[in-house]
Amino acid sequence: MSRDVEITARINGESVTKRVPARTSLADFLRYDLELTGTHVGCEHGVCGACTVRVDGDIVRGCLMLAAQIDGAEVETVEGLSASGELADLQAAFLERNALQCGFCTPGMLLAASELIATQPGAGRKEIRAFISGNYCRCTGYEAIVDAIETVIKQRNGGGAANG
Amino acid sequence: MADTPFLSFHDRPNSYIGRSVPRPNAKRLLHGRGVFVDDIKLPRMVHVYFVRSVHAHAKIGKIDASRAEAHPGVAAVVTGAQLAEYCKPWVGTLSHLEGMKSPPQRAMPIDRATWQGEPVVAVIAESRAVAEDAAELVEIDWEPLPAATDMKTALDADAPLVHPDLGDNLCWRGEVKSGDVDAVFKKAHRVVEETFVFARHTGVTLESRGIIADYDPSDGRMTVYHAGQAPHNMQAIFAEQIGMPEPDMRVISKDVGGAFGLKAHTYSDEVATVALARMLGRPVKFIADRLESFVSDIHARDHIVTGRMAISKDGKIEAFDIDDLTGIGPYSMFPRTSVIETYQILNLTGVQYVIPNYRARGAVVFQNKNMMCQYRAVGHPIATTVSEGLADLAADAAGLDPVEFRRRNLMADDSYPTKAASGLPLEGLSHHASLDKLLILMDYDGLRREQEARRRDGVYRGIGLASFIEITNPGPLFYGSGGARVSATDGCTIRLDPSGIITAAIGITEQGQGTETMIAQVAATAVGVPMDQVRVLTGDTDKSPYGGGVWGSRGAGIGGEATLQAGKALRGNILAVASAILQTEPAKLDIVDAKVVDMGTTTERISLADLAALAQFRTGDLPDDLQPELVVTRHFRVTGYPFVLSNGVQASHLEIDTNTGFITLLKHWVVEDCGTIINPQLVDEQVRGGVVQGLGGALYEHCIYSDEGQLLNGNMADYLVPMAAEMPDIVVGHVSTPTKTSELGAKGAGEAGTGGAPAAVLNAVNDALKPLGARVTAQPITPESVLRALGKL
Ligand code: FES
Numbered sequence: 001m002s003r004d005v006e007i008t009a010r011i012n013g014e015s016v017t018k019r020v021p022a023r024t025s026l027a028d029f030l031r032y033d034l035e036l037t038g039t040h041v042g043c044e045h046g047v048c049g050a051c052t053v054r055v056d057g058d059i060v061r062g063c064l065m066l067a068a069q070i071d072g073a074e075v076e077t078v079e080g081l082s083a084s085g086e087l088a089d090l091q092a093a094f095l096e097r098n099a100l101q102c103g104f105c106t107p108g109m110l111l112a113a114s115e116l117i118a119t120q121p122g123a124g125r126k127e128i129r130a131f132i133s134g135n136y137c138r139c140t141g142y143e144a145i146v147d148a149i150e151t152v153i154k155q156r157n158g159g160g161a162a163n164g
Numbered sequence: 165m166a167d168t169p170f171l172s173f174h175d176r177p178n179s180y181i182g183r184s185v186p187r188p189n190a191k192r193l194l195h196g197r198g199v200f201v202d203d204i205k206l207p208r209m210v211h212v213y214f215v216r217s218v219h220a221h222a223k224i225g226k227i228d229a230s231r232a233e234a235h236p237g238v239a240a241v242v243t244g245a246q247l248a249e250y251c252k253p254w255v256g257t258l259s260h261l262e263g264m265k266s267p268p269q270r271a272m273p274i275d276r277a278t279w280q281g282e283p284v285v286a287v288i289a290e291s292r293a294v295a296e297d298a299a300e301l302v303e304i305d306w307e308p309l310p311a312a313t314d315m316k317t318a319l320d321a322d323a324p325l326v327h328p329d330l331g332d333n334l335c336w337r338g339e340v341k342s343g344d345v346d347a348v349f350k351k352a353h354r355v356v357e358e359t360f361v362f363a364r365h366t367g368v369t370l371e372s373r374g375i376i377a378d379y380d381p382s383d384g385r386m387t388v389y390h391a392g393q394a395p396h397n398m399q400a401i402f403a404e405q406i407g408m409p410e411p412d413m414r415v416i417s418k419d420v421g422g423a424f425g426l427k428a429h430t431y432s433d434e435v436a437t438v439a440l441a442r443m444l445g446r447p448v449k450f451i452a453d454r455l456e457s458f459v460s461d462i463h464a465r466d467h468i469v470t471g472r473m474a475i476s477k478d479g480k481i482e483a484f485d486i487d488d489l490t491g492i493g494p495y496s497m498f499p500r501t502s503v504i505e506t507y508q509i510l511n512l513t514g515v516q517y518v519i520p521n522y523r524a525r526g527a528v529v530f531q532n533k534n535m536m537c538q539y540r541a542v543g544h545p546i547a548t549t550v551s552e553g554l555a556d557l558a559a560d561a562a563g564l565d566p567v568e569f570r571r572r573n574l575m576a577d578d579s580y581p582t583k584a585a586s587g588l589p590l591e592g593l594s595h596h597a598s599l600d601k602l603l604i605l606m607d608y609d610g611l612r613r614e615q616e617a618r619r620r621d622g623v624y625r626g627i628g629l630a631s632f633i634e635i636t637n638p639g640p641l642f643y644g645s646g647g648a649r650v651s652a653t654d655g656c657t658i659r660l661d662p663s664g665i666i667t668a669a670i671g672i673t674e675q676g677q678g679t680e681t682m683i684a685q686v687a688a689t690a691v692g693v694p695m696d697q698v699r700v701l702t703g704d705t706d707k708s709p710y711g712g713g714v715w716g717s718r719g720a721g722i723g724g725e726a727t728l729q730a731g732k733a734l735r736g737n738i739l740a741v742a743s744a745i746l747q748t749e750p751a752k753l754d755i756v757d758a759k760v761v762d763m764g765t766t767t768e769r770i771s772l773a774d775l776a777a778l779a780q781f782r783t784g785d786l787p788d789d790l791q792p793e794l795v796v797t798r799h800f801r802v803t804g805y806p807f808v809l810s811n812g813v814q815a816s817h818l819e820i821d822t823n824t825g826f827i828t829l830l831k832h833w834v835v836e837d838c839g840t841i842i843n844p845q846l847v848d849e850q851v852r853g854g855v856v857q858g859l860g861g862a863l864y865e866h867c868i869y870s871d872e873g874q875l876l877n878g879n880m881a882d883y884l885v886p887m888a889a890e891m892p893d894i895v896v897g898h899v900s901t902p903t904k905t906s907e908l909g910a911k912g913a914g915e916a917g918t919g920g921a922p923a924a925v926l927n928a929v930n931d932a933l934k935p936l937g938a939r940v941t942a943q944p945i946t947p948e949s950v951l952r953a954l955g956k957l
């Protein structure tokens with residue numbers, strides 16, 4: 001058994017206060033305590049990237065962070081970023097290019113892609129492949145995901161459609 | 165009903181056949197609104213965690229659960245003996261696999277555990293974390309027993325017996341032959357021989373296995389939310405094993421995070437969860453964590469195959485002989501059995517080629533390791549690698565380029581229908597046309613010139629080819645004929661509601677391959693409506709007609725055809741109603757854009773919404789002898805062939821660093837023929853995803869066991885899967901030979917990539933190493949194995 005901790009944080013723009021066992025991971029806190037089930041867990045040991053969320057503007061692995069660590073922080077998940085429209089062009093490109101099959105990796109992949117675009121706005125296919133290599137996808141073989149991200153990078157840079 | 169003319173579906177005004185429409189149901193997933201099993205929370209739900217055997221083989225002595233039971237938050241602790249009262253054992257054999265044996269398997273064993281990872285005690289608590297805490301308090305007196313782990317010695321007289329009652333460790337032996345192989349080898353011009361090793365690997369669905377069983381004792385009904393791919397099959401199995409009437413068992417498989425065959429099987433921890441729900445009378449959730457997945461999800465591919473090929477002076481195959489050995493773990497998996505991979509290898513090896521004399525022998529043995537069973541492209545990667553690896557060796561021996569060797573030996577495109585040497589009936593394949601297309605796509609001659617030029621600079625690039633076939637649209641031969649309640653038939657119920665919306669309910673399921681989109685495309689085409697006016701229901705035994713689910717690349721070919729026929733029948737019924745309302749012949753009417761129009765025009769006579777509303781609410785306007793039937797069901801199964809084959813050819817281009825042994829995949833090409841293509845983008849992405857899974861098996865994936873039967877790399881950090889940076893871009897092209905076994909003409913494409921990629925890579929690696937006199941024959945091909953082949957280790 002572990003003792004409880006009280007957490008107050010802004011989650012997708014809403015202030016939340018909860019008491020949870022101190023050992024609760026951020027991913028489990030989001031999924032089970034806040035019912036934000038768009039954040040997935042694929043390994044719970046920091047390898048697959050399915051649990052990727054944003055804390056204070058940076059992407060982190062929700063399974064490697066404790067919920068207690070987000071006390072006072074700002075957390076954004078796929079639900080919040082969908083509602084705000086921040087992911088809209090990525091989501092449209094993923095849909096158009098069928099850059100998801102089962103969709104289990106997708107929320108984490110979208111978060112990783114948005115960070116890539118923010119930090120490397122000139123990234124080409126090679127850089128995209130390297131950046132998303134912390135996010136496993138077992139269905140697509142990655143190429144469609146790379147294509148979709150490349151399309152958004154070109155669009156945001158004012159270019160036309162990407163070459164597929 | 166009157167006969168209404170039906171243009172070929174390609175020519176229909178609302179034809180969606182052959183169009184890359186995006187998947188409407190993908191939007192939910194993109195917004196994080198998918199509902200996977202672990203996302204579901206039910207009132208009073210408890211969580212089960214299984215204490216698993218830490219030994220490969222051990223007697224289970226006294227179990228002391230008292231401290232665990234007393235732990236706060238624990239609802240129950242259940243042993244194998246206690247669970248046995250709620251759950252019957254099962255036997256994973258099929259009656260048509262002659263001589264096969266496998267002992268009864270229990271959801272949890274009572275006195276002996278037979279692999280590391282076998283669930284032994286169930287701890288049920290208010291949360292998963294509490295269940296795990298309490299599990300640490302369960303005390304089991306283990307008495308370790310000698311373990312049989314090496315398949316090569318499992319049949320030795322002094323091998324430990326996995327099941328003493330069986331007398332030996334043999335599960336099954338099979339043989340397929342035609343002609344006189346021995347006689348031909350004796351006087352053969354040339355013989356090439358090789359032993360290929362395929363390592364055990366596993367599926368690693370990103371969503372692990374999971375199940376919630378919700379039993380309501382008041383009405384005796386059970387609802388199971390299952391991360392699965394065959395809900396009707398699981399309905400039958402769960403009901404039978406826990407002794408409930410089948411109709412009281414509802415199985416829902418909605419959003420599923422990857423399946424790849426791995427989620428089509430009967431797992432003991434899942435059956436136990438269903439039995440526990442019955443026992444406790446409340447919902448029980450089981451979600452495998454990743455460490456549990458590695459020791460309990462099925463493994464596959466652990467085969468050693470020795471193959472020999474006899475060739476004539478002019479480079480023609482005269483005889484092909486293979487010997488296969490596999491170890492499948494302690495039980496054959498229920499209900500599909502664990503011998504089908506071997507069965508496939510015996511029947512599929514060399515099927516691309518004209519082979520006058522053929523013999524294939526296989527032995528399947530029990531061992532104390534995790535169970536093996538069907539995973540995407542069952543047997544195909546092995547059969548294709550053996551065929552294509554030997555084809556390249558034979559080409560070399562005959563002094564022919566691999567392309568020329570294939571041209572001389574591949575079955576002629578105009579030779580169908582025919583039979584393969586193994587006896588497999590072949591309906592219509594296009595090996596030569598596919599090869600021709602591939603060579604153009606990849607610029608084969610240009611790559612060969614480049615290869616030559618770079619070798620002079622000490623750069624070692626390789627080009628590997630692999631012609632392949634893929635078994636799709638299976639009939640009952642695999643499973644149903646052998647007594648398993650696995651359906652090869654699927655039904656589609658399609659209806660027109662008064663809103664004007666078409667709803668198609670179907671027994672095939674969605675795990676991301678695009679099933680619902682493909683069904684909507686066919687339904688829209690068949691009826692004559694825009695696709696956004698079609699809803700598709702899948703994955704719920706209460707809502708869809710009985711069906712087989714998705715496995716064996718059957719969704720488009722079987723589910724698509726059932727939908728086409730149902731849609732056409734509904735169209736006929738709609739036009740019968742329309743003709744009565746409009747006082748004209750049905751044959752003079754058509755349906756375009758959800759409107760009844762005069763045939764050959766787009767002039768609206770009545771919208772489907774108005775017609776359906778009239779047929780429901782204003783039936784006084786109809787003649788008394790016309791009963792509108794705006795719901796119809798049609799079924800489809802493949803007849804005339806045991807299954808329908810797709811075919812194709814792949815090529816791999818790669819570079820080897822001879823100092824480090826590292827392999828860089830430069831590019832990959834696939835030309836495949838799955839007949840009529842309903843949605844080209846979905847097919848291409850199935851192929852790409854399949855190729856990458858094949859590349860995983862070829863280069864990275866390996867369940868590494870110690871001699872004692874302990875899995876040494878059962879976590880995601882140590883078990884390598886393909887990542888984006890390592891994967892090449894994959895060019896996909898098509899040849900189309902529609903199957904004549906259906907009107908739609910679609911064959912499967914889901915396993916083609918996985919089936920062919922490992923062979924192409926192995927051949928490319930050996931092509932690169934050839935000038936250095938080195939060869940590799942074992943997968944995964946690691947940098948270490950390359951360096952060993954080069955004599956540098
Ligand atoms: S679940 Fe966090 S990285 Fe896999």
Ligand code: FES
Pocket residue numbers: 099100101102103104105106136137138139140370421422676
């Ligand atoms: S789409 Fe299934 S894991 Fe990426």
